[in-house]
Amino acid sequence: MSLASDQARPGAAEKPTLYKRIRLDIETRILTGEWPPGHRIPFEHQLMARYRCSRMTVNKALSELAQADLIERRRRAGSFVRRPQHLSAVLKIADIRAEITALGRSYGYQLIDCRRRTATAADRARLGVSTAGKVIVIACRHSADNVPFAVEDRLIDLSTVPEAATADFSHEPPGSWLLHHVPWTEAEHTISAVVADDRTAKALHIAVGSPCLVIDRYTWRSARTVTAVRLHYPGETHRLVARFKGG
Amino acid sequence: MSLASDQARPGAAEKPTLYKRIRLDIETRILTGEWPPGHRIPFEHQLMARYRCSRMTVNKALSELAQADLIERRRRAGSFVRRPQHLSAVLKIADIRAEITALGRSYGYQLIDCRRRTATAADRARLGVSTAGKVIVIACRHSADNVPFAVEDRLIDLSTVPEAATADFSHEPPGSWLLHHVPWTEAEHTISAVVADDRTAKALHIAVGSPCLVIDRYTWRSARTVTAVRLHYPGETHRLVARFKGG
DNA sequence: CACGATTATATGTCTAGACATATAAGTCAA
DNA sequence: TTGACTTATATGTCTAGACATATAATCGTG
Structure with a gap:
C-alpha cells in the first residue's frame, strides 16, 4: 500500500514546484492556526515579491486553496x-446504487414505505421550510450482494420538485431518481454515530444496540430545499474512507 | 443537465467565463454517463481548437476537474x-486544539499515557511497516470548555520522526506538535461507528454502550509512515458537518 | 449627516508563447 | 522474445504582459 513509488532515494526529497510550495506554506500556516480564520493572506503582488515569481503562479496556488475551501477570495478586498467547518469534511454527493455497482457488487433495492402527505410540523422542521406544502416520505433499503447495506429515510419537498409526484420509487431508488432529475446547487452532510433501534436493527439484520454510522444529507436547489435524507449504515462493517495528498 | 436556454434574460443568466463553460461541458458529459469511467477526454490541443482559446484556458478547466477528482491526468497519455469514488470522503487534516479554539471554546488537554517502546507486531501492522523500530505510544484526551471532546490513541514512528523522541507531550498535544514539526504528504481517514467500551466511556464521561464516532487517520511523509491515530468522539454530541456547493 | 458618484485596487480571466518532464510507443540489438 | 535505447507527445509549470470586473474607500453634493 501507501504509494509504493520508492524510486526516491532516502533523503533525496524531490523539490516541489513553486506554486505547490506556496500553497503548502499557506496551508500549513492555516492548519496550524498561525493564520486564524478571518486572517488576510498577503496580496498576490506581495507573494509575487516574496517568491519572486509571476502573478499567475501565486494565483494558481491561491485558486487551488479557494477550490479546497481553505480560503475565500474577495475582489478588491x-x-x-x-472558518473551519468543524473538522471540515467534504463528502461527494453520491448515488448508493452507482457506488455499489462500481464496487462490482450486485445492487438490491427494497421499498419499505412510500407515502404522500401534507408536511407535518416535524417535516417542516426537518426540511427547514415554514409553509406546509406536500411532501413525499420514503423508507427503503439498499443492499449489496443481498446483504443489507443501508436503510434510508427520505423526505422530498414537492413544492420544490413537483415532478417527483409522478415518479415511481418502487424499483428506482429515490436518490438515483433525484440525481438524474434535479440538479442540486448545495448540500450539507452530517455524520454521527448512534446505536441501532429496533426498526433499524431489523432492517439491517444487526443486533439492537450495535453501532450505526448515520449520514444526514440536505440538498438544496438555489434557496429551496429539495430533499432531506438520513442513512443508517451498520457501523461495524461500513467505513468511509478518504485518501488525499497534501503536497 | 439543462445548460440549454441561457439567453439574454435581463437580470439573470450571466454568461459564465470560458474556462467554466469548458469545465461544465466536460462535467456534464461525465455525470450523465456520456463519457464513462476510463474514457479519454479530448487532448488540450483539441479543446483549444474547439473552444478557440489558449492552452492555459483549457488547462485551467482540466486542472480543476482533476483537483475535484473527476478526471485523472497522465503525462503523454x-x-x-x-471511476466514481466509493462514497469518497475528504476530511481536511486538522488540529483539534485549533479546531476547538476556533469555535471560541476553551481547550483542555490531558495526557493519559505516554511511553516509548520497540514496535510490537500489532504496532507494526498498524503503522504498515515491517521492520521493528522504536515507537511512541500516546493516549490523551481533548476537552472543550472542560467537557471531554475526544480521546486519542496515537502511535508515532520514531524511525520516521526521530525528533519526536525529545518532544514533551505532557502539555502539548502530539497532533499539534506533529503539524508544526513534520510536514505530511499524504493522509488517509477512515470513519466508523462503535459503541463505547469501558475505558473510552470513562474517558469521555459517557455510558458504556453509547455510540462513538471513530476517526482513524494515517499520515505519511513521502513513503514513510509518520503516525497512526484513532480518535473516539461521543457520537451523540459530536457531528462532522460539511457544506458544499455543486453548481 | 446621509447618500450617490467616482476612483483605486485586488482579484478574475485570458493570451501566446517557453522549457521541463514523464512516458507510451517505436526501434534495434542480443 | 526480450531488454535497452530513442523519440514523440501530452501534460506540468511558468512568464510577462493584457483587459475585465467587483467593490472598498474616498469624495462631493444636497
Missing part, C-alpha cells in the same frame, strides 16, 4: 482564511 | 474520466 483580498483573500481570507475561512 | 491524456486525461481520463475517473
Whole structure:
C-alpha cells in the first residue's frame, strides 16, 4: 500500500514546484492556526515579491486553496482564511446504487414505505421550510450482494420538485431518481454515530444496540430545499474512507 | 443537465467565463454517463481548437476537474474520466486544539499515557511497516470548555520522526506538535461507528454502550509512515458537518 | 449627516508563447 | 522474445504582459 513509488532515494526529497510550495506554506500556516480564520493572506503582488515569481503562479496556488475551501477570495478586498467547518469534511454527493455497482457488487433495492402527505410540523422542521406544502416520505433499503447495506429515510419537498409526484420509487431508488432529475446547487452532510433501534436493527439484520454510522444529507436547489435524507449504515462493517495528498 | 436556454434574460443568466463553460461541458458529459469511467477526454490541443482559446484556458478547466477528482491526468497519455469514488470522503487534516479554539471554546488537554517502546507486531501492522523500530505510544484526551471532546490513541514512528523522541507531550498535544514539526504528504481517514467500551466511556464521561464516532487517520511523509491515530468522539454530541456547493 | 458618484485596487480571466518532464510507443540489438 | 535505447507527445509549470470586473474607500453634493 501507501504509494509504493520508492524510486526516491532516502533523503533525496524531490523539490516541489513553486506554486505547490506556496500553497503548502499557506496551508500549513492555516492548519496550524498561525493564520486564524478571518486572517488576510498577503496580496498576490506581495507573494509575487516574496517568491519572486509571476502573478499567475501565486494565483494558481491561491485558486487551488479557494477550490479546497481553505480560503475565500474577495475582489478588491483580498483573500481570507475561512472558518473551519468543524473538522471540515467534504463528502461527494453520491448515488448508493452507482457506488455499489462500481464496487462490482450486485445492487438490491427494497421499498419499505412510500407515502404522500401534507408536511407535518416535524417535516417542516426537518426540511427547514415554514409553509406546509406536500411532501413525499420514503423508507427503503439498499443492499449489496443481498446483504443489507443501508436503510434510508427520505423526505422530498414537492413544492420544490413537483415532478417527483409522478415518479415511481418502487424499483428506482429515490436518490438515483433525484440525481438524474434535479440538479442540486448545495448540500450539507452530517455524520454521527448512534446505536441501532429496533426498526433499524431489523432492517439491517444487526443486533439492537450495535453501532450505526448515520449520514444526514440536505440538498438544496438555489434557496429551496429539495430533499432531506438520513442513512443508517451498520457501523461495524461500513467505513468511509478518504485518501488525499497534501503536497 | 439543462445548460440549454441561457439567453439574454435581463437580470439573470450571466454568461459564465470560458474556462467554466469548458469545465461544465466536460462535467456534464461525465455525470450523465456520456463519457464513462476510463474514457479519454479530448487532448488540450483539441479543446483549444474547439473552444478557440489558449492552452492555459483549457488547462485551467482540466486542472480543476482533476483537483475535484473527476478526471485523472497522465503525462503523454491524456486525461481520463475517473471511476466514481466509493462514497469518497475528504476530511481536511486538522488540529483539534485549533479546531476547538476556533469555535471560541476553551481547550483542555490531558495526557493519559505516554511511553516509548520497540514496535510490537500489532504496532507494526498498524503503522504498515515491517521492520521493528522504536515507537511512541500516546493516549490523551481533548476537552472543550472542560467537557471531554475526544480521546486519542496515537502511535508515532520514531524511525520516521526521530525528533519526536525529545518532544514533551505532557502539555502539548502530539497532533499539534506533529503539524508544526513534520510536514505530511499524504493522509488517509477512515470513519466508523462503535459503541463505547469501558475505558473510552470513562474517558469521555459517557455510558458504556453509547455510540462513538471513530476517526482513524494515517499520515505519511513521502513513503514513510509518520503516525497512526484513532480518535473516539461521543457520537451523540459530536457531528462532522460539511457544506458544499455543486453548481 | 446621509447618500450617490467616482476612483483605486485586488482579484478574475485570458493570451501566446517557453522549457521541463514523464512516458507510451517505436526501434534495434542480443 | 526480450531488454535497452530513442523519440514523440501530452501534460506540468511558468512568464510577462493584457483587459475585465467587483467593490472598498474616498469624495462631493444636497
